[in-house]
Each structure stands twice: as structure tokens, then as C-alpha cells.
Amino acid sequence: MSEKRSKVTIPYLLERKRSGSKISMLTAYDFSMASIMDEAGVDMVLVGDSLGMVVLGYESTVPVTMDEMLHHCKAVRRGIKHAFLVGDMPFMSYQISKEEALHNAGRFIKEAGCDAVKIEGGVEIADTAAFLVKMGVPVVGHIGLTPQTATSLGGFKVQGKDIESARKLLESARALDGAGICSLVIECVPDKVAEKITESISAPTIGIGAGSGCDGQVLVSNDLLGLFRKFTPKFVKKYADLFPLIDEAVKNYIKEVSEGTFPGEEHTFVMKEDLSDLS
Ligand code: KIV
Numbered sequence: 195m196s197e198k199r200s201k202v203t204i205p206y207l208l209e210r211k212r213s214g215s216k217i218s219m220l221t222a223y224d225f226s227m228a229s230i231m232d233e234a235g236v237d238m239v240l241v242g243d244s245l246g247m248v249v250l251g252y253e254s255t256v257p258v259t260m261d262e263m264l265h266h267c268k269a270v271r272r273g274i275k276h277a278f279l280v281g282d283m284p285f286m287s288y289q290i291s292k293e294e295a296l297h298n299a300g301r302f303i304k305e306a307g308c309d310a311v312k313i314e315g316g317v318e319i320a321d322t323a324a325f326l327v328k329m330g331v332p333v334v335g336h337i338g339l340t341p342q343t344a345t346s347l348g349g350f351k352v353q354g355k356d357i358e359s360a361r362k363l364l365e366s367a368r369a370l371d372g373a374g375i376c377s378l379v380i381e382c383v384p385d386k387v388a389e390k391i392t393e394s395i396s397a398p399t400i401g402i403g404a405g406s407g408c409d410g411q412v413l414v415s416n417d418l419l420g421l422f423r424k425f426t427p428k429f430v431k432k433y434a435d436l437f438p439l440i441d442e443a444v445k446n447y448i449k450e451v452s453e454g455t456f457p458g459e460e461h462t463f464v465m466k467e468d469l470s471d472l473s
Contacts, residue, residue: 202237202278204310204332204376210237210409211398217410219280219400220418223249223266227415228273236277238377238400240312240412241267243282243342247424248416255341258284260298267306280334280377281308285342288313292325299331310376314340316366324373335370335397337363338404339382350427352403354387364391371395379412380404382429403429 210217219238222228223245231239245266246258267281281302288295295313302308310332313319323333338353347353354360364387367378378399380388385405392399392408401408413430416422420435450456 199235199276201276204278207237207278207377207398208396211396217398217400219410219412221412221414221416222270222273223415225269225273228270231415232274232277237410238280238412239270239274239277240280241270241282241308242312242414243284244414244416245282248414248422254344256285260284260287260301264301264306267302267308271307279307279309280312281306281310282312288319288322292322295322296326296329296331299326299333303331310334312336312379314342316363317369320366320369320373323370323375327374332376333374334377334379334400335367335373335375336379336381337366337370337383338380338388341381350382352382352384354383360384360387360390363387364394367391367395367399371397380408382427403427 207217217237218235219240220231220236221240221242221244222231223241228239241263243255243258243263245262246252246255249266250258250262252258263281263284267279271279283295283298283302287298299311302311311326312334313323313326314336316337319335323335326333339347339350341350344350354363363380363383367380370378375397378391378395378397380391380399380401382403383391383401385407388399388401388404389407398409400410400412402412414422417426417430418433420432420437421440423437426432447456
């Protein structure tokens with residue numbers, strides 16, 4: 195990617211929706227991965243609270259804390275020059291009160307250098323989204339399968355499968371759009387429902403398990419790279435299978451260390467002096 199590439203902004207994302215040029219978003223959790231993605235030309239980087247499951251080893255995203263999110267957002271920020279950086283607000287950091295939501299959202303922007311925060315929920319969270327936007331915090335919405343409240347949704351299941359639940363999703367999308375969100379993640383929703391939402395709102399939609407009709411797509415990078423092995427949702431495409439490569443590299447290292455063939459001379463600071471006088 196050329197250094198001339200300019201920073202991705204909200205007007206640029208809106209223009210991409212208008213022109214029909216699809217937006218790419220990926221999750222990142224550290225400096226190295228963020229730099230690779232940014233240099234490769236991804237439009238948006240999300241420090242998702244999927245951090246909890248794919249990096250921190252929790253069973254769900256629920257235990258993730260503000261401190262954990264900010265720590266990783268700061269590392270990712272240092273790796274990004276162009277992409278639009280979104281920080282995922284963890285469970286209970288924005289639900290208690292609008293003031294607390296603003297305080298926590300402000301930390302993502304001020305301390306971690308995020309361009310926007312993402313919050314999960316529909317109609318019920320639209321007032322909070324509007325408050326954050328009014329106070330100057332760009333907000334990305336997230337509807338459909340919302341992992342923080344997956345238990346209440348009956349598990350990790352496709353949402354909006356019947357007309358009534360599809361209507362509720364559309365209402366939520368419209369309420370969030372009216373609140374001024376700059377983008378909307380739609381997760382695990384049938385393609386036609388996501389398409390209907392996409393054509394009904396002005397914010398660019400970013401789908402994950404929501405078909406090809408959204409304005410853009412997002413995947414969890416550890417899924418795309420074949421690094422998360424606990425489960426693989428239907429919507430994941432593995433663009434690389436890094437697990438066997440890493441496994442083989444680690445096993446070769448262990449073997450060479452145990453055989454004494456690593457480090458070889460080419461990895462050693464060889465000293466020519468005679469050390470026999472060194473006592
Ligand atoms: O936490 C996350 O990575 C997300 C994506 C799945 C959109 O919310």
C-alpha cells in the first residue's frame with residue numbers, strides 16, 4: 195500500500211456506501227497484527243471484545259474489562275496509520291447510565307486514540323448512542339446476534355429469521371441510524387433482512403454472517419487466519435490455516451534445542467579471543 199493513502203474518515207465511509215464500493219473491516223488485538231492489516235489496506239480495524247475469547251482465553255466476551263480493552267486498543271493504535279479504528283465497549287461499560295457510557299467511551303477516544311466506539315443493542319440502546327454522538331463520540335452500532343447478551347438470545351443463533359424478529363431488527367437499525375451512528379455491524383442475520391436494513395439506513399452496514407448485501411464485511415482475524423480452534427461459525431472463511439504452521443515451527447524449535455543444533459554459528463556472537471586467562 196502506498197504511503198499516499200489517506201486516513202479513513204466517517205465522510206469517506208459514507209461515500210463508500212453511496213458509491214457501492216464495499217468496506218473491509220477486521221479485528222486486531224496487538225501492534226504487529228494491526229500494522230500488517232493497515233499496510234495491507236483494510237478500511238476499518240475493530241478491537242473487538244472477542245479479545246476475551248480469542249486472546250485472553252475467557253469462555254465468552256462478558257468478563258472483558260475496560261482496562262483490558264484499553265490496553266489492547268492502545269497497542270493497535272500504535273500499529274495503524276490509515277484505517278478507521280473502532281474500540282468495542284465491554285459488557286456493562288455503557289448500560290448502567292448515559293453518563294457512565296460517556297465516561298467510558300471518552301476513555302476509548304482520549305486514552306486509546308480510537309476513532310469510534312462500538313456498542314451492542316438496538317432500540318433499547320439508541321438513546322445512549324444519541325447521547326454519545328451528541329457529546330462528540332462517534333458510535334458504531336451492533337445488532338442481530340449480540341455476543342454480550344447471547345444468553346438472553348438463546349445462544350449463538352441466527353437472529354431475525356421470522357417476519358416479526360426481522361421487523362424488530364429493522365426498527366433497531368432505524369433507531370440507531372436516527373441516533374447518528376457512523377456505521378452498523380449486523381451479525382448472524384439472514385441475507386435478505388441485512389439487505390433490507392442496508393437499503394433502509396444512511397449509515398454503512400458491516401456484515402458478519404449477514405450475507406453479501408451489506409456495505410462491508412468484518413471477520414474476527416483469528417478465525418480468518420485459522421488460529422481460533424474452539425469452534426468455527428458457518429460464516430467464517432479461513433483465508434489461511436496458520437495453526438499447523440505455528441505448531442510445526444514450535445515443534446522444530448523444541449527438537450533443535452533438545453538436540454543442541456540451535457543456535458548454530460550463524461545465530462551466535464562468536465568470539466575469536468582466547469579466554470583461558472579469564473578467571
Ligand atoms: O468482538 C468482536 O470481534 C465483534 C465482531 C464479531 C463484530 O464484535
